[in-house]
Amino acid sequence: MLHAGARSGGPQAGLPVLARNVTHFMRLLRDGGFALSPAHAVDALAALRLVDIGQRDEVRAALAALVLSGPDQRPLFDAAFDLFWRDPDWEGKLRALLLPRVDAGAPPPKRSNRLADALAARQPDMPSRPAQTEAERIHVPLTFSDQERLAQRDFETLTAQEWRALQHLVRTRRAHLALQRTRRLRAAACGTHADLRASARLAVRQHGEWLRWKFRRHAERKPPLVLLLDISGSMSQYSRAVLYFCHALMQSRERLAVFLFGTRLTNITRSLRERDPDEAVAVITGQLRDWAGGTRIGAALASFNRHWARRTLSGRATVLLVTDGLDHEQIELLGEEMARLRRFAHRIVWLNPLLRYPGFTPQARGVQAILPHVDALRPAHNLDSLLALETLLSDHGGPARAARSATPATPHKEAPPWK
Template sequence: MATLHPARAGKPGPALPVLARNVAHFMRLLHDGGFALSPAHSVDALDALQYVDIGRRGDVRAALAALVLSGPDQRPLFDAAFDLFWRDPDWEGKLRAMLLPRVDAGAPPPRRSNRLADALAARQPDLPARPQQTEAERMAVPLTFSDQERLAQRDFETLTAQEWRALQHLVRKRRAHLAMERTRRLRPSSNGTHADLRASARLAVRQHGEWLRWKYRRHAERKPPVVLLLDISGSMSQYSRAVLYFCHALTLSRERLSVFLFGTRLTNITRALRERDPDEAVAVITGQVRDWAGGTRIGEALASFNRQWARRTLSGRATVLLVTDGLDHEHIDLLGQEMARLRRFAHRIIWLNPLLRYPGFTPQARGVQAILPHVDALRPAHNLDSLLALQTLLSEPGAGTAFVSPMK
């Protein structure tokens, strides 16, 4: 391919030509960037390139795009990956520009894809070591296990910009799966304790009256819904952003998750959180929510949720995750009433309070005292370890129904 310049050609092999190896590397790059591709797509891509003029870059781009794109939202990421891999000879410099923060005066910075940057960084070639390398030329390297442990124990509010970026990568790579709960409904099964007489009789009729095999039914399982009520007031800003990344991982795992933000008003962001790139999803959410890092009215927000959304989202043994510090000094009576009403709707309420990071924390604030009697579990939410402990709690069937408080 004369006009295409691959960014990484890989190790030479006797069996595959150069073009086939480059196409396979490009399809792996798209897969690591978030595209739902399989090895069969590489074979299909090579077949498609036989029907176009590979000397024309536009034809090659159109052929590969028609093969891998499943929606218009994937087009910008595909174009960026195609330009970096096949066209731009300075792909390493562009990769550094995507990974390192930039501050441009005047015009807003261009939109960047962190998923593509992560995928390219994982597949960068082994370059010969230079005698001297400036700080700007050093590339981000994967964190060691010890670095990940230390970062997971750091408070979200004390992280630097580089540590925050590394923490986002750690959360993005995780796929959380919540527990399955058994329902009263029965579904067909190859074995079990409930014999299905009708299905067994129909099978015997098809086998000319010979009753050779039994059909069974067993209890079906489903994922219980989870509703997140997230405080985005000024004192909760950093913690709210970290919890949003954690919730995005739950959304990608196809969990039954509904997310609501509240400061001075209640906002449903469930649909916006379904964006595949978590950075883009959080950027869209922070742009939509006008009361981000503002004041807080917990009682009024809970009243709005109970009136408009509780009956629609809290059916089927739903779990409510309330993420707030409880520092509300207005309408305390309303807060207590709405928490009691929310308790009647929800199967269980887990309160995530970042103030529990202090060993000597006691519930002295009036807002905390109003919320505390109506929750089933009280957990911290100030670092990555606390969020992973929450994932473990939600992954255990029936866990978290007993009140757990580290203040005792």
């Protein structure tokens, strides 16, 4: 089909080259986050036969009509179209997108880096390496891949390039938490609970012949999750990584509510629903004045307990408290509000980046005030520790909840990691 125009010598004689470029452009958009398939490249080639390929606006409109599924994808498509089809210095702009910019105390610039990640992944092939020796073949299976090594790196020790790679790993992952079994029953094809009413109605429709049984089984739902994230100066790098992880949970349709606290409490659940994670984090950091500032954990918990606890902690909700606990003001208030939060929540999981140190001991007053009221204490300093939450949150702690209510004064019930 493509070669017919070339043999006829018509205006589309160079279509095979255009076909390769269109296919490459569709792959670039797919790597940038668009939900495209090889059929979209075929449709794009068919659409370009119906427009004047010498008119740039017509080509842009034709391709946009095929690949865009929402208005939020338009800026990314326009940037990819300009870089791929028109701009001769697209490599220079790519380096500018990947170049880290450090502004002391200023929020990061508002831009989307998915296009930069997709272009960086499509570099020219490197020259073939010489054949490996026998010794190299023996030692290669014992090495770790770059992704495995990056997942074990501390967030605070990452370079700018490693930080971009880590964001890409979190962005491409769709985390799913376990489902929670409820007492409600719903219709099912098979099961142990017979639905007599539905079976009788089916028999009536079949002229009194009881030919098939209807069943019901327990319905499952996603348990609600509430995140309280510390954004003080000592937690800024870890908070940014946790925000990217929360964005992945939000895109997976998890029942998640996110609150940030430094010197004040801020609800960012709606802002985190932005499809592009870079834009979501940029908007969040831009509207917060206490990012990387001081911390008042007790006052923030008091504000949450009085204004948000009853609305967000229903239905066996789990609270994820992400903080290092280094608060030296109003320790009595911190203990009282943690005790009140414990009565509201089904379970409290404390994620503390300080657990990355093997010899960590709870000596700070803030840590000692929080520790007796939590059900689990886990690290949160690298990607592996965040991904381990999926396994932790799959156990909803029914027996543990009863034991906790029976002995409210008992300290942390799991073995601390420093022992």
